[in-house]
Amino acid sequence: MGNKATFSGDRYATRGIADRIEPAIQMALWRAIEVRKARGDELDYLQVFELSVEMVDGEPLQKVLNRQEQPEHRESFYVDGVQEPIGGVTIWVIDSETYCTMLFPDEY
Known part of the structure; x- marks a missing residue:
């Protein structure tokens, strides 16, 4: 499997996710990949999303850092409509070329 990924196969999430x-949150992570594809970004087969909570004007917001290794990329965004923001969580989205899976690293 090469590093260039398309993330165009069927999408799955593990039971843990x-x-x-x-x-x-799940939809926002898939949408982030779609936005990067539409922009023409080169996507690594492994997309890493780190979730954290940021307080803004006394309100907790869901913050997400999306990163990849090849080519190196880091980008943060906020997710609207989250009932209970969570922090300290890492989620992987892997493109196997046949399908795409959202999972926790310990489920790999």
Whole structure:
């Protein structure tokens, strides 16, 4: 498998993701990949998303750092509509060339 990924196959989330990560966050991570594809970014087959909580005007916001190794890329964004922001969580999205899977690193 080369480093260049398309993230165009069927999309799956592990049971761990489905149980612990609310749909608004899951959709935002998939959308972030789509935005980067539309921009023409070269995507590594492994996209890493680090979730944290940032307080803004006394309100907790869901912050996400998206990073990859090849080519190196780091980009942060906020997710609207999250009922309970979570922090200290890392999520991987892997493109196997046949399908794409969202999972926790310890589920690999």
